[in-house]
Amino acid sequence: MLTVTDLTVVYPTGQPAARGVDLTVAAGEIVALAGETGSGKSTVAKALLGLLPAGSTVTGSARLDDVELVDRTGRDWYGIRGSRIGIVPQGAMTGLNPVRRVGDQLVEIVRLHTGASRPAAIARTVDLLGRVRLPAATAHAYPHQLSGGQRQRVAIALALAGEPRLVVADEPTTGLDLVTQNHLLDLLVDLRTRSQVGMLIISHDLPALRGVADRIAVMYAGTLVESGPATGAAHHPYTRGLLAATPSLRRDVAWTSIPGTAPARAELTPGCSFAARCPWTSGTCHTDRPSPVALGPAVVTCHQPSADRPLLFPTVAVPPAPAVPPAQGRQPASPDPGAGHGGTRSPEADHGGPRAGSGAPVAVLTGVGHVYRSRHRRTTALAGVDLRLSPGTILGVVGESGSGKSTLGQILLGLLRPTTGRVEVAGTDLSPLRGRRLRAVRHRLGFVAQDPYTTLHPAMPVADLVAEPLRIAGVPARLHPDRVRRALHLAGAPADLLDSRPDQLSGGQRQRVAIARALVGEPVLLIADEATSMLDVSTRAGIASTLRHLADTIGLAVLFITHDLGEAVQACDRIVVLHEGVPVQQGPPRDVIDRPRPGYPADLVAAAHRHLGPDPVG
Amino acid sequence: MRAGRVAGGTGIVLLGALAVVAAVGPWLLGTDGRERVARPYAPPSAEHWLGADDLGRDLFAQLVIGARGSLGIALLVAVAATTVAALVGGLAGLVPPWASALVMRSVDLILALPFLPLLILAAAFLGPSLGVRAVVVAALLWAGPARLVRAGVLAAWSRGHLQAARAMGASAWYLLWRHASPVVAPLLVPVFVRAAMTAIVLDASLAFLGLGDPTLPSWGTMIHWASVRGAMLTDAWLWWALPPGLAIVATVTALALVGVATEDRLNPTLRQAR
Numbered sequence: 079m080l081t082v083t084d085l086t087v088v089y090p091t092g093q094p095a096a097r098g099v100d101l102t103v104a105a106g107e108i109v110a111l112a113g114e115t116g117s118g119k120s121t122v123a124k125a126l127l128g129l130l131p132a133g134s135t136v137t138g139s140a141r142l143d144d145v146e147l148v149d150r151t152g153r154d155w156y157g158i159r160g161s162r163i164g165i166v167p168q169g170a171m172t173g174l175n176p177v178r179r180v181g182d183q184l185v186e187i188v189r190l191h192t193g194a195s196r197p198a199a200i201a202r203t204v205d206l207l208g209r210v211r212l213p214a215a216t217a218h219a220y221p222h223q224l225s226g227g228q229r230q231r232v233a234i235a236l237a238l239a240g241e242p243r244l245v246v247a248d249e250p251t252t253g254l255d256l257v258t259q260n261h262l263l264d265l266l267v268d269l270r271t272r273s274q275v276g277m278l279i280i281s282h283d284l285p286a287l288r289g290v291a292d293r294i295a296v297m298y299a300g301t302l303v304e305s306g307p308a309t310g311a312a313h314h315p316y317t318r319g320l321l322a323a324t325p326s327l328r329r330d331v332a333w334t335s336i337p338g339t340a341p342a343r344a345e346l347t348p349g350c351s352f353a354a355r356c357p358w359t360s361g362t363c364h365t366d367r368p369s370p371v372a373l374g375p376a377v378v379t380c381h382q383p384s385a386d387r388p389l390l391f392p393t394v395a396v397p398p399a400p401a402v403p404p405a406q407g408r409q410p411a412s413p414d415p416g417a418g419h420g421g422t423r424s425p426e427a428d429h430g431g432p433r434a435g436s437g438a439p440v441a442v443l444t445g446v447g448h449v450y451r452s453r454h455r456r457t458t459a460l461a462g463v464d465l466r467l468s469p470g471t472i473l474g475v476v477g478e479s480g481s482g483k484s485t486l487g488q489i490l491l492g493l494l495r496p497t498t499g500r501v502e503v504a505g506t507d508l509s510p511l512r513g514r515r516l517r518a519v520r521h522r523l524g525f526v527a528q529d530p531y532t533t534l535h536p537a538m539p540v541a542d543l544v545a546e547p548l549r550i551a552g553v554p555a556r557l558h559p560d561r562v563r564r565a566l567h568l569a570g571a572p573a574d575l576l577d578s579r580p581d582q583l584s585g586g587q588r589q590r591v592a593i594a595r596a597l598v599g600e601p602v603l604l605i606a607d608e609a610t611s612m613l614d615v616s617t618r619a620g621i622a623s624t625l626r627h628l629a630d631t632i633g634l635a636v637l638f639i640t641h642d643l644g645e646a647v648q649a650c651d652r653i654v655v656l657h658e659g660v661p662v663q664q665g666p667p668r669d670v671i672d673r674p675r676p677g678y679p680a681d682l683v684a685a686a687h688r689h690l691g692p693d694p695v696g
Numbered sequence: 697m698r699a700g701r702v703a704g705g706t707g708i709v710l711l712g713a714l715a716v717v718a719a720v721g722p723w724l725l726g727t728d729g730r731e732r733v734a735r736p737y738a739p740p741s742a743e744h745w746l747g748a749d750d751l752g753r754d755l756f757a758q759l760v761i762g763a764r765g766s767l768g769i770a771l772l773v774a775v776a777a778t779t780v781a782a783l784v785g786g787l788a789g790l791v792p793p794w795a796s797a798l799v800m801r802s803v804d805l806i807l808a809l810p811f812l813p814l815l816i817l818a819a820a821f822l823g824p825s826l827g828v829r830a831v832v833v834a835a836l837l838w839a840g841p842a843r844l845v846r847a848g849v850l851a852a853w854s855r856g857h858l859q860a861a862r863a864m865g866a867s868a869w870y871l872l873w874r875h876a877s878p879v880v881a882p883l884l885v886p887v888f889v890r891a892a893m894t895a896i897v898l899d900a901s902l903a904f905l906g907l908g909d910p911t912l913p914s915w916g917t918m919i920h921w922a923s924v925r926g927a928m929l930t931d932a933w934l935w936w937a938l939p940p941g942l943a944i945v946a947t948v949t950a951l952a953l954v955g956v957a958t959e960d961r962l963n964p965t966l967r968q969a970r
Contacts, residue, residue, distance in 0.1 A: 491863050520865030527863075532856025537878065547864040592860075599864070 079105045079276050080126075080244055082140045085148070087121050090133030095121040096300045098138070100370070100377075103244060106274040108267065110287035110308070112320075113297035114340055114614040115585075119280050120168070122297070123246050126278075127165055128155050142244060161191045164237030164275075166247035171229035171254075174221040180232050181217025184239060191240035206235040209273075210265060227258035231265065238269070244276045245269075251281065255478040255641075256685040263290045282615065284317075285324045285690050296320070299341045299351035304383075306376025313373055313383035316352050319391055323616045325644030327671050327686055333648040334391040335619035339584040350381065357390040358382055394623040394648055438505065440602040440635045441467040441490060446499030447659075448485055459485040460659040463499070467603055470629050472636040474650030474667075476643050476682075482659035483639045487607045490637065491523055492516050504602050521551040524596030528608035530588035534580040540566075540591055541576040547599040561598050568632070569594035570624045586617035593624065603635045604628070610645065622649040643686040647671060655679050704957025710950035714943075718763035725757045730913070739935070746935040750925040758913035759939050765914035766896050766947065769830050773895035776834035777841065778888045784838065785845025786880065789853070790868060800846070806839035815898060819907040826909065829902065833895050841887040845880060852879035889955035893948050900944050915940035 082101040088094045096118040103109045113119040124130045126140055128150055140147040142162060150158070159165065167173060175183055184203040188194060194202065204214045210231040221229055230250060237245050247266070251259040267290050270277055281287055287294060288308050295305035296317045304314040312318045322334040338355040349364040350356070356363065362381050370377045443465040450457045460482040467473055477483045488494040489501060492508050501508045504522050511519065524547075527533040534543055544565055545558045553561075566573055571590035580588055589609060596604055606625065610618040626649065628634045640646050646653050647667040655663045655670065657678040663670055674683040727733050734748035741747065746755035788799040818832040849872075852858060858875040866874075902908055903916025906924070910917065922928065922937035 493862060514867075517865035517867060520863060523863075525860065525863035527856055527860055529856055533860045535857040535875065546861065550861065550864050550866045550870060595860075595864075 079103055080140070080142050080278070082122070082126070082138070084138035085122065085125060085140055086137045087118070087125050087130065088135045090131060094300060096125070096297075099297075099302050101278075101295055101302070101305070103276040103278055105243065105276050106270055107293065108270050108277045108279060108291045110284075110291035110294045111278060111280045111297065112282065112284040112287060112294060114282055114320075114616060116299075116340060117297040118300040119297045120248055121300075123248055123278065123280050126246060127159060127163060160187070160242070161240035162243055164240060164242035164245040166230075166233050166237045166245065166250050168248040168252075170233030170236075170250075171226050174229060174232060176221050178220075179217065180219055180221060180224070184217065184232070184235060187236055187239040202239075206238055207232075209238065209269065210235045225258075226254050227262060230254065230262055234265070234269075238273075238275075242275060244278065246278045246280070248280045249282070250279060251283070251286070256643075256689050257681060259286065260685055260688050266290065284320050284615075289688070301351060301379060302370075303352065303380065304376065304378045306373075306378075310374070310376055311385040313376060313378045313385050314352075314380050315356050315358055315384075315389065318385075318389055319355075320616060322389060322391065323619055324690065325619070325642065325648040326690060327644055327647050327683070329647060329667060332393040333619045333622070333644075334389065334393045335623070336391055336616035337620070339586060339617070340614065350379075358384075358387065392620065392623065394619050394626060439466045439468050440504055441465070441637075442500075442502040443490075444500045444502075446486075446489060446496045446501060448482070448489060448494065449497045458659050460489070460496070463661055465654065465661075467635045467637060469602070469633040469635050471651040472625060472629050472638050472649060474646035474653040475637060475639045475656060476641070476646045476653055477656035478641055480658075481656040483641075483656050484607055485659075486656070487525070487605045487637065487639055490603070490605055491525060492519055521547065521599055522602050524593075524599065524601035524604040526589070526592050526596050526604065526606040526609040529612050530585055530592055531580075531612070533592055534588055536580055539577050539579055540571075540583075543580070543591060544595045544598050547595060551599055553599075561600075562594075565594040565598035566591075568597050568628060570620070570627075585613050586620065589613060589621055590624070593621070597628070597634075601634070603637065605637045605639070607639045608641065609638075611641065618645065619648075625649065643682060644690065655682065701957065703953045704961075707950045707953025707957065710946060711954065714763060714947055714950065715767060717760060718767045721760035722764065725754075725760060727754050727757045728761070730911075739932075746939060747932070749921060749936065755918070755936060755939070758918055759915070759943060761913045762915040762918060762940060763943065765826065765909075765912060766899065766916075766944070769826060769833070769899045770892040770895045770947075770951075772826075772830040773834045773837060774888045774892040776830065777837040777891040777895075778884055780834065780838040781841035781845055781887060782880075782884055785842035786849055786872070786876075788842065788846040789849025789876075790872065796846070800843070803839045803842055806836065809836065811836055811898070812901065815902060816905065816907060819902050824907060824909040826912075829899060830895075833898050834891075837891050837894055841884075841891070844883060844887065848880040848883045849876055852876040855879065885958045886955050889951050889958065893951040893955070896944060896947055896951075915944050 080103040082099060085096060085099040086094065087096040099122055101109070101111070101122070111119045111122065121130070125136050126147055128147070130136065136148050138148065145158065145162070147158070174180070181200070181203055184206060185196070185199045188199040188202050189196070192199070192202070203217060207214055207216055212228060212231050212235070216224070216228065216232070221232070224232065234250070237247070250266070251262055254262065263286065266277060266279065269275065279287060279291065284294070284296065291308045293305065294308045296303050296314065298316050304312065304317045312321060316336070319334065319336040322332065323336060325333045336355050341351060349366060350368050353359050353363040360382070366381070368379050368381045370379045371383065373383060443463055446460060446463040447458070448460040450459055463486065465473065475483045475486060485494065489496050490503065492503070492511070495509070503519055506519060508516065508519065541562055544562045548558050548561060562576070563573055566575065569590045571587060571594055575583065575587065575591065580591070583591065593609070604625070610621050613621065622645065625636050625638065629636055638646065638650055650667060652665065653667050653670050654661050655678070662677065663675045663679040670679065671683055674680040730753060732752035733754050734744050734752050736748060736750050736752045738744060738748040738752070744754050744756065746759065749755055784799060788796045814836065815832060819829060822828045822832065852875065855875070858871055861871055861875055900916035900919070903914050904920045906920050908914055908917040908920065918940040919937050922933060928937065
């Protein structure tokens with residue numbers, strides 16, 4: 079139905095964003111286009127919809143049935159966008175008109191595409207809402223009265239309003255919690271089956287798509303590296319790396335990172351664009367551009383594709399459980415020499431063994447609760463939290479947005495005074511402290527924020543950025559260079575970054591600079607608030623292994639706040655599951671996964687299992 | 697972007713020329729503009745380029761000397777109003793909500809005052825000296841910008857790097873100095889330019905109404921005397937009232953060009969839009 083051949087997009091700046099992309103979507107088929115930031119996946123979608131910035135050049139062909147989509151401008155798109163191709167744009171759930179009822183917005187689009195009379199359009203709107211499994215009464219609601227998942231359903235209904243043959247959805251589940259994500263993906267599968275539309279789903283979340291898509295296409299640096307059936311094995315080292323970079327709920331399945339960073343755009347290198355990060359490179363990879371090779375039903379753009387050759391990417395050091403053999407097809411967790419973080423941990427640490435208990439706890443929270451009060455309502459952000467953070471252990475706090483996990487970090491830093499309970503950091507009770515003495519406690523803590531793009535002052539070079547805690551704590555300036563260098567080394571950041579400014583660094587490097595900054599004051603406790611969530615999947619495990627290394631070598635206590643259960647399982651010694659501010663389960667990762675408490679923990683574990691899809695074959 | 701740069705360049709050149717005239721011009725004149733050097737109501741001649749007023753004083757000399765007064769008051773008012781705005785606005789962004797509300801309500805009060813009538817009253821009662829006029833104008837002009845600065849401080853407060861520094865245990869002064877001021881300082885440039893602009897117009901208006909300093913030539917005073925002494929009824933307005941009027945327009949335009957250009961450069965969303 080949709081046939082894309084040799085599609086190449088060059089942006090007005092002269093940068094190629096996609097090169098020679100071949101893709102097909104059949105009626106009633108779901109094709110997933112996966113890739114990391116800057117891989118060109120959204121560019122391909124925009125090219126199909128004619129939404130590229132003015133001045134971009136598109137060559138090649140994209141045919142929907144008998145209609146050519148390339149080389150159309152302005153009015154040529156009438157009768158195609160919306161009626162032949164439905165669009166669920168990125169961030170559609172925030173893109174609904176906030177001052178108009180959902181029903182009115184649907185009626186408007188239905189009438190635009192079908193020219194139906196108002197009563198007919200209203201009837202059709204009710205039908206559309208039914209198809210996305212929303213009650214008819216939703217039509218009377220304003221967007222802000224709906225949840226994120228409901229709004230995304232409305233966005234899908236809008237895309238279906240013109241009875242399209244093809245629906246293009248750009249990151250339809252991003253920003254929603256796991257349970258809602260799964261419901262939405264189910265809905266897409268159901269819509270496909272019932273009305274035989276073709277779907278192109280664009281997402282960075284490869285594993286989740288394996289469960290719903292029929293075929294998967296993976297992009298890297300503007301080129302399609304692999305496409306094939308979703309259930310088949312992955313052959314390209316990048317695809318396999320991407321799958322292995324998604325933290326599994328099983329600790330015996332290694333969590334790896336792909337070293338290096340992706341090129342920002344499709345740079346014209348003579349060889350394979352992945353060669354710089356690939357563990358299998360040979361001479362030809364750097365000199366000859368690989369051409370697509372058919373491997374059974376799959377097409378792989380690689381000189382030496384393999385479904386079973388070991389990847390040898392750095393892994394997060396987790397002791398392989400002796401009783402369970404390594405997972406089929408995934409390499410056993412081996413400390414990688416290249417990563418330099420080969421520290422292993424005694425299996426007992428899993429159960430709060432000797433090291434976890436050794437030494438005085440660095441922070442103790444007893445019955446901590448916090449209530450946000452505004453003029454009209456009181457919101458309980460936290461209630462009855464009892465925690466104990468010990469040197470050398472990583473405590474994971476898992477919860478969806480709004481579960482109070484960031485509030486917990488703020489309370490530990492003394493930035494927020496809890497309404498109830500007692501917080502003790504490094505043996506000091508925080509509650510009587512004010513002003514200078516409260517700030518002095520913060521000198522002993524390290525904080526890594528979620529967004530590495532805003533947390534670093536854009537005008538300061540790395541050396542100044544990392545030294546900032548020392549300046550604040552009043553450490554003599556002559557001691558700074560040494561300690562900055564040591565902190566950068568501990569954080570796994572190359573020392574030659576010292577003179578760079580943040581905008582010259584990649585996201586992963588920035589986050590390492592942020593970690594170095596948190597370490598430079600020699601803290602007893604590091605608080606990492608969603609420190610990996612803004613990073614590309616392929617680099618997350620690297621950050622986690624750095625934290626593990628720090629806990630093992632310098633005995634740092636880490637509070638690892640995350641929304642990703644798999645990440646917590648892989649990175650932490652103990653996990654606390656927060657739900658609506660209440661710690662609903664606490665224990666070693668294995669206990670939480672194998673014996674989740676009924677209620678929220680059970681739902682979360684089930685959703686995470688479902689989300690990770692069938693056990694990766696790659 | 698291109699057009700913005702040209703406009704900014706034109707404004708700067710124009711302002712520079714005016715500043716040079718104001719600084720060195722009076723020394724090159726043979727008169728201080730207050731003594732009788734020609735026949736009253738003399739039309740322009742080779743000796744007196746713009747002729748003379750009703751007392752036989754050289755009008756060109758008055759125009760050059762008037763530049764001093766106008767640019768002087770613009771500078772004084774702009775410095776004073778910007779400083780007060782930065783201090784009050786910055787403080788209002790830092791103090792607890794109730795104190796901030798108190799400050800902002802007094803700002804609202806000042807913004808609600810009718811400017812010109814108040815200025816006329818102040819000039820009439822406090823006397824026409826340059827310093828007094830500058831203080832009165834500045835006292836009225838700081839309020840709007842103070843709001844802007846407060847908003848800037850509040851926006852800076854939510855920035856990631858400032859929050860990170862707070863988590864490191866930085867004091868309020870450190871945050872203000874290292875993290876908030878680089879964000880807020882650029883806001884002050886257009887504030888400064890706009891204050892200067894408004895000051896020139898307000899001061900000229902006062903002088904035109906006869907509330908200027910009668911002992912010192914200024915553009916506003918020139919127009920005032922031109923209209924009072926009947927120059928508007930003859931051709932004399934061409935060399936008596938028009939040149940100071942054009943000078944005011946030129947100065948204000950130059951300032952406006954500089955203001956728009958700096959704002960464009962500092963505001964990233966505007967920069968993208970153009």
